[in-house]
Amino acid sequence: MDDARTRLIESTRELLWERGYTGTSPRAIQERAGVGQGSMYHHFAGKADLARAAIRSTAQEMVPRSRAHLEGPGTPLERLRAYLRAERDALRGCRVGRLVQDAEVVADASLREPIDEVFSGTLQRLAAVLREGQAAGEVRADVDAGQVAAALLSVLQGAYVLARAHQDPARFTAAVEGVLALVAAPR
Amino acid sequence: MDDARTRLIESTRELLWERGYTGTSPRAIQERAGVGQGSMYHHFAGKADLARAAIRSTAQEMVPRSRAHLEGPGTPLERLRAYLRAERDALRGCRVGRLVQDAEVVADASLREPIDEVFSGTLQRLAAVLREGQAAGEVRADVDAGQVAAALLSVLQGAYVLARAHQDPARFTAAVEGVLALVAAPR
Numbered sequence: 107m108d109d110a111r112t113r114l115i116e117s118t119r120e121l122l123w124e125r126g127y128t129g130t131s132p133r134a135i136q137e138r139a140g141v142g143q144g145s146m147y148h149h150f151a152g153k154a155d156l157a158r159a160a161i162r163s164t165a166q167e168m169v170p171r172s173r174a175h176l177e178g179p180g181t182p183l184e185r186l187r188a189y190l191r192a193e194r195d196a197l198r199g200c201r202v203g204r205l206v207q208d209a210e211v212v213a214d215a216s217l218r219e220p221i222d223e224v225f226s227g228t229l230q231r232l233a234a235v236l237r238e239g240q241a242a243g244e245v246r247a248d249v250d251a252g253q254v255a256a257a258l259l260s261v262l263q264g265a266y267v268l269a270r271a272h273q274d275p276a277r278f279t280a281a282v283e284g285v286l287a288l289v290a291a292p293r
Numbered sequence: 294m295d296d297a298r299t300r301l302i303e304s305t306r307e308l309l310w311e312r313g314y315t316g317t318s319p320r321a322i323q324e325r326a327g328v329g330q331g332s333m334y335h336h337f338a339g340k341a342d343l344a345r346a347a348i349r350s351t352a353q354e355m356v357p358r359s360r361a362h363l364e365g366p367g368t369p370l371e372r373l374r375a376y377l378r379a380e381r382d383a384l385r386g387c388r389v390g391r392l393v394q395d396a397e398v399v400a401d402a403s404l405r406e407p408i409d410e411v412f413s414g415t416l417q418r419l420a421a422v423l424r425e426g427q428a429a430g431e432v433r434a435d436v437d438a439g440q441v442a443a444a445l446l447s448v449l450q451g452a453y454v455l456a457r458a459h460q461d462p463a464r465f466t467a468a469v470e471g472v473l474a475l476v477a478a479p480r
Binding site for chain 1: 311312313315316386387390391393394395396397399405408409412413416433435436437439440441442443444445446447448449450451452454455457458459460464467468469470471472474475476479480
């Protein structure tokens, strides 16, 4: 793969994570990538095109990682714990989730849809593991697995918000442990 | 209160909600408020100063509303349900929560701290109602109220992210109902 192209995507990924879509200028991407304007427009039609490539690249990393936890070894509850407790950079926030706070991202279906796909796939996998856990008696049985999957994914996304507001990763951990305690079947 | 000052704060509140801090320019605030640059700098030192006033004004609205639910009539579980189900604009996101995704807001303690205060106060109130509910046998007793409070507030914040990504308020509702089902004591 072309080296300038790779550097442009990597720089866009970093800047989107740090500053969001609105806060990232084409010039900042070029500077971080060490690539000139002409080369950037040779490879990409513009900022939205670059952001699409960056989001795709991030999704291609994230999805296999979440599958490894949710479809990996262990009982259903152990897999849910492994997924929710997997090391996350609580103060930096979610690479994809932070982008949907951005009005420009939500207004552009070609940017929003790949993010939605990551979330929708994760919700399906979470619901499947929850149902397995309910069948095995590990997960609280008198709740709707689809709704609880939405609650689990929301805890992850919202826990970043709490941790960033307080500048303390402990807020993230508390939220994750709180929902994990609620998910486990009472003894 | 001076009319231009009020209009400047109201316009900043709206723009912060729609576009975030980085996406809001002093010029856009002036245009929406119908106030000239000179008048803006007569009332406020700049964008950060205006944003502080806007965040304070939003907090002064939100905190009494959440107290009315959490400290209002009804059993502890009814109050938690009232708070979590209170009408929210799921696709627009949280007026304060969306701001902490912004690197510039997190980097400026005078912007971040008033947001953190809203969250920290809400966490304390949620934990108090959860403990009341545990004592009354309505809320699952074998969980840590502080951690579950963090999970509840995270669900609200994260449910906005899911709803915006999918452009569907049903994702918000599913997450809220999922966590409410988990909080209730099993029968």
